[in-house]
Amino acid sequence: MYKERTDRLLALLKAAGAQGALIHKPSNMRWLSGYTGEGLVLVADGLRAILTDFRYTEQAEQQAPDYTVHMTTAERTAEKLAAELVGAQGAAVLAFEDDEVTVRGMKALTEAMPGVRFVPVDRRVEMLRERKDEEEIALVEKACAISCAAFEHMLGVIRPGMTELEIRFALENALYRGGAEKLAFDTIVATGPNGSLPHAIPGNRVVEKGHMVTMDFGARYGGYCADITRTVAVGSLDDKQRHVYDTVLQAQLRALDAIRPGARCSDVDRIARSFIDERGYAGRFGHGLGHAVGLDIHESPRLSPTCGQVLEAGIVITNEPGVYLPGQCGCRIEDTVLVTPDGCRRLTPATKELIIL
Numbered sequence: 001m002y003k004e005r006t007d008r009l010l011a012l013l014k015a016a017g018a019q020g021a022l023i024h025k026p027s028n029m030r031w032l033s034g035y036t037g038e039g040l041v042l043v044a045d046g047l048r049a050i051l052t053d054f055r056y057t058e059q060a061e062q063q064a065p066d067y068t069v070h071m072t073t074a075e076r077t078a079e080k081l082a083a084e085l086v087g088a089q090g091a092a093v094l095a096f097e098d099d100e101v102t103v104r105g106m107k108a109l110t111e112a113m114p115g116v117r118f119v120p121v122d123r124r125v126e127m128l129r130e131r132k133d134e135e136e137i138a139l140v141e142k143a144c145a146i147s148c149a150a151f152e153h154m155l156g157v158i159r160p161g162m163t164e165l166e167i168r169f170a171l172e173n174a175l176y177r178g179g180a181e182k183l184a185f186d187t188i189v190a191t192g193p194n195g196s197l198p199h200a201i202p203g204n205r206v207v208e209k210g211h212m213v214t215m216d217f218g219a220r221y222g223g224y225c226a227d228i229t230r231t232v233a234v235g236s237l238d239d240k241q242r243h244v245y246d247t248v249l250q251a252q253l254r255a256l257d258a259i260r261p262g263a264r265c266s267d268v269d270r271i272a273r274s275f276i277d278e279r280g281y282a283g284r285f286g287h288g289l290g291h292a293v294g295l296d297i298h299e300s301p302r303l304s305p306t307c308g309q310v311l312e313a314g315i316v317i318t319n320e321p322g323v324y325l326p327g328q329c330g331c332r333i334e335d336t337v338l339v340t341p342d343g344c345r346r347l348t349p350a351t352k353e354l355i356i357l
């Protein structure tokens, strides 16, 4: 698997005029080699190398049997070691991650390898990562199952008087008890007026009757992320809140219907957005409809007004419309969705019907 991924990257690079690449981004290193530690990955024809220090060499050997592990030291820096390895390979053009390597890092690389021309990798690894294979899909699905179970658990936990922080603690506990190895991202819990902040930071705000509580969370499993948002009601809701909830739910279902191979990302976004606009909430859905999910929580492509990409089977992407009314309330409903050959499948089957606790 890792061998095939590396070969595909090298073929893409070759078409772009580069003979190899230096990979620094942890999720790209992991996807190419299986290695999860620090350091860098260097690939070229006949070269599959991990450069790291003493703390990680044994781990790298265990995790990445297709790669050779080279130990860096204070004198033998990663840049010098890379120069030696590349020199032996005779690669004259190397790609580097232009969205990852710092200016300082780039200076060290060019000084160590004066004969090498560096070209941007232009997110080619990320492009290869867009379509997930069976094994990756199974890991995302497991992360989603853990997350859905944690949501079900929370339905018996949330009650008036709890703070957002208490809800977060209970939710994250449920994720870990269910088998999460980590959280996919910082959990968002927002109650009442805080719900109008799409990325609300949980605090000491207390859940009251008549509040909507939005929880955006996900487990990480086998390195892969789940991403789910559910909004529940506590006590009862007024007509305005019900209208907001129903609008978001209908927008989400309409977009879900449109997710299939061949659909343009911007068109799927527009389906949800124009529905929300028609319902009287123009300008109150201020973020994109979704983002791909994998080893990273935010991957490409995006369901956004500006993403012209077309969906393909194997892409795992979120569908998360929201309506945010400052000072009043907010609601977001999000599924992680797999694009299948004939449509799509929700990986987060937890109910989206309005639940009043």
Ligand code: ZN
Pocket (backbone or CB within 6 Å): 216, 217, 227, 228, 229, 320, 334
């Ligand atoms: Zn989310």
Ligand code: ZN
Pocket (backbone or CB within 6 Å): 227, 291, 318, 320, 334
């Ligand atoms: Zn999301």
